[in-house]
Amino acid sequence: MNELASFIGTAFASGTVLAVAGLGLLINERAGVINLGAEGLMLVSAVTGFAVAAGTGSSWLAFAAGAAAAALVAACFGWLVIWLNANQYATGLAVTLFGTGFSAFVGVSYVGRKLDLPLNHSVPVLGDIPFLGVALFRQHPLVYLALALALLLSWFFWRTRTGLIVRAIGESPDSAHALGYRVRLIRLAAVVAGGALCGVAGTFLSVAYTPLWVERMTAGRGWIALALTVFATWRPGRLLLGAYLFGGVNVLQLTLQAQGVQIPAPFMSMSPYLATIAVLCIISSNPAWIRLNMPASLGRPFFPSQ
């Protein structure tokens, strides 16, 4: 029983990185901008967060710095893509390459360094409940924030006026522009906010999840988050489901191995991706649903008529 509880706890932690990065990308894409630079943003924030944590010993400062660094890079990306109308896909890839190289370069002196941060977290009373405590209440604060964030974004996009405007800009920027909304500024705000969230996810990786810095430590999670956003048809709830499913299956195949169950090697590596794609495709297979949820202007440049 205790093993199951530990398994659930580990799955939650594993899925949180993807969930937070995915929610950031969701904000981007709902506004109509696709940011393929997620991996680069996460790496830049990981190295910045680690550097600040190593220098100041404060976890909160590290998260703030990481988010700020990623937001800065995202802002440059936003300027290129929204004002100069560069191709969003190519620019996103460029951000990834830049982020990977820049973080490796800056991070050289931080390899092999240790952080002095508490490793274990527990919610005061709830963390001691026999089964549920171990399963749910011994996580880093960000895990709970991810859940809160998903609820917040659901409420924001579907229950507030501002959220409606952002979605409108994602569907038809020309109409929104005709109504007088500042399309480019709002898109930039979405890109920066999304970038900041990717930054939080990246910092979580290097400061809390595996507290160390090495080059390329995100190991492709930015790409997975991008795919998750699409497969979840841009809805926060399904995104969370996909993220925890991915994390869960990942931990599951490792746990099954530790129990001695024989699984062929390639299948082990494939299983998280397969499971997530399968589930999300099935629950979102209605073509009407997809049409309803996909931001119609995703990836297309917007030229305010002059």
Place this chain on the structure above:
Amino acid sequence: MTTRSLLNTLAAGALLASTVLFGCSKKEEPKPEPAAAPAPAPEPPKPEPLKAAWIYVGPVGDAGWTFAHDLGRKGVEAKFGDKVKTSYVENVPEGADAERVIRDLVAQGNKIIFATSFGFMDSMVKVAKDFPDVYFEHATGYQTSPNLRVYEGRFYEPAYLAGIVAGGMTKTNTLGFVASVPIPEVLRNINAFTLGAQSVNPKVKTKLVWINAWFDPPKETEAAQALINQGADVLLQNTDSTAVLQTAEKNGKYAFGWDSDMSAFAPKAHLGSCLLHWDVYYTKAIGDVLDKTWKTDMVKLGIKEGGNDFVKMSDAIPENIRKKVEEAKQYLIDHPGEVYRGPIKDQSGKEVLAKGQVADEKMKAEMNFLVKGVEGKIPTSK
């Protein structure tokens, strides 16, 4: 200024800046497209230093495998000073691109090239055939030729010593091993670890998890966590980062450093580090070339030769276990490589080594079984 002229100016500025930066840089990264490499500045005439190059499969910053090799390279620079000029290329993927990088290094005048991963084997064999007057050294491979030498550490020796410590320190009699890829070298390490533990604690079991990568810190963390969730309280890994050790620290369990001294990363969890001293070999190899005594071989370095070691044993280890480690170490210095001494049974119960028998080099090189006491299978297809 229009958008177009702004973009033009930015592009020109970026081009200028990158040309200046490339002209000043000394280190190379493998480039994605075959752009022409910038011409290096001409060397002033003086006795030509021997040019030696290393290719690494991962980043120097991994604090593990590649980091240890780079320390070896720096050892060469420290010992030979002006007589040698070293360079390295990191993050070289194993495969077709490796061949291009090796040929590039030969074209730059390097007379001896070290390839530090098993997967570079085919590329090294191919290029060695084309350049008979350049020396090639391949780590952990098994193919040699007149100008291609293979070198390997007896990694299983410190793994065995770690096993002794693990067997003595475990309270649940369950150990955990985070393994990379199913090749004989890794199986040797798993078996040596288990045999070492069983030599002091016959009831011990080792749970095994494969992550199919040499370096992936988040996955290593998850694998370690899965093992701990299943009851393992002492872990060893043969993957390249400190993630497993740090996960053990987080959960209040024990673990070891691998490839380099990782004691600083986990003050409570660290029991000892299995260390590699590549500078011992690299200075010998460079010395061979300078003295013109280089010949091909399959070199193995163990504790006896100073190629690896088990260091920084924690104060938490009781005295009787320490003594056993010292005795085993001395035995391995006197009998290099004799970790697998019969009787040994594999997982199915079949006896693979009879009492009194010792595994020979062939058996070790082709090891494809796991000893009794290891819980986990070898993935059937790689």
